[in-house]
Amino acid sequence: MNTPDDRPHDLLLAVDGGNSKTDVRLVRPDGSEVRRAVGGPFRPQALGVPAAMAVLDALVERVLGTDVPTPDSSAAVDRVRGIGRVHTIGKVRGIAAFLAGADLPEEIATLQDQVEARGWADEVYVANDTFAVLYAGSARREGVAVVCGTGVNCVAVAPDGRTATFPGLGWASGDWGGGGDLGRAALWWAVRAEDGRGPATALTEAVTAHFGRPHALDVVLAIHRGEVSDRRLAELAPAVFAAADRGDEVAWLLIDLLGDELAAMATSAARRAGLIEPEVLLGGSVAAAGHPRLLARVQERAPGPVTIVTDPPVAGAVRYAVGRWGADVSVPTGA
Template sequence: MTAAGDPASGDPAPPIVIAVDGGGSKTDAVALELDGTVAATARGATSSPHLIGMTATAALVDELIERLLAETGPRPIAAANIYLSGLDLPAEEAEFRAGIAGYAWADAVVDNDLFALLRAGTSEPDAVAVVCGTGINCVGVRADGAVVRYPSLGMTSGDWGGGWHLGEQALWHAARAVDGRGSATALAEAIPPIYGLADIPAVIEALHFQRIPSSDLSRIAPAVLAASRAGDVVAQDLVDRQAEEIVVFAVTTLRRLGLLDREVPVVLGGGVIGARDERLLSGIERRLSARAPLARIRLVTAAPILGAALLALEAAGASQEALDTATSSLQDRRAAVVQ
């Protein structure tokens, strides 16, 4: 895929694979030997084109790949797989491909980051994955090649959930609590310290004048979960709504694929789900069991770069032993998938 090793040595450098996973808050990249050994890693900020634009996305991914190659030295690339949040529509994928045309890795596999999450959770041919991190999205696949996807453009495309929407709604309720239009909530006291401000009116003003970027509303999500655990009714209602939205995504996708009557893994991941909040997870399990009794939840706690790496290794024809080695190297200290 790209240049080989040191010509002066007379021995070609062994090939590597490159995998990139980019979400709403960070982007991870890894280079692996074909035996699954990690050769180099790199991390950057968000690469979502919805947040930074397509040109900046392409430049950030190229910078990460160059950092990998600087560490590994010039190596042939047997496969490169790039999975990014925000590549939800064919037009977005086409625009990204046009933007990377001049890069050495331009013939990489490029797709939405949900496919990396899906592979991190399962290799089964019939499966669904829901990510709930900064935003929310879902994908489903079937053994015959059928795929169900969603635009994932927020409220415009019928979505609700993820850290940004939780933060937005938490601030909405806090504002109404402060001025008397709504019920009292602990969120009114919990939100201002997140931004180093004195009160809710100060937060509202800072957002209005863009001293706080709108994207930073996602920083409120952990406070919502904490307030819910402490018994705040407003926060609990938001957590319950989040559980409902996750299950609606999963069940709708299973139905559209004709998989409601089969045992199918439903892979769950992303920062909000990864917080392992008891109310959220039990709410998901209860609702999913009622509507899709045969579905099996698989909670991914490893970073989705694991799935991206496995897909890249598989594309290069790596062995099962290599896949196992990569899994051991890249999963976090918790189990990668919790049955």
């Protein structure tokens, strides 16, 4: 039997749809959890909006279903494929969905329409997943958040609600950073060390060992032929940190470059939002690894004190949902 706070219209949905995974929480108005579901990445730009929404469909149906089957059950597989019907507990009060790929205004509008069309909630709020890190890390819900995971992005929010963002479209929009770019750079230097165009580096052995190939060039060819996904290059980030710890100068160079890029994004966003010495929040798996050289480099060049966000990004989505529709009215609703 449901408690009074577990009636459908009293509940809230919080979503963090990231490049590595999608995290959905069903919570009460005070933020306490009712159910959760975690699934694959939300990648509308790479896989298309229908494929990305299929991931979210399956997870929301799991947390709203009266009977939640195990992930490997036939019912769960049927729901992912869109087969059959699932009895749900009903429409909730609101859903806050912070989604990767919600970068440009038209992309945000498309995803907003997609979520609204599902009829999961009375009210829907969609924003880029970078905002989730900001809300997860800042009690005041302001400052600068830099996400450095598979990719990189940044947002700044001022006390008066002004925001500064980036297009977040990768290399073409001036972005460099995250595990993907760090891994591609490690492979680049490994190949150059192997053929003599660059200095010797421990990254050559790290690359070949990680992919189980005799030469770094073999990894390049495997990616070129479609035998290995280039997304796996993000897996090399820990190897870059490990090589730096052993004194590898190329690894130092890459970590310093990453730190400079994160600080540059934070500085630009803070300036455009009119923030002076703001709190700079670092989120994402690469930043959360907390490598001392990377953190020192960012702190040296950032526009304000740097803190690593240890709470998962979905906690920021919960905080926003509770602030907008639940018990905490201190969360701004316009950011």
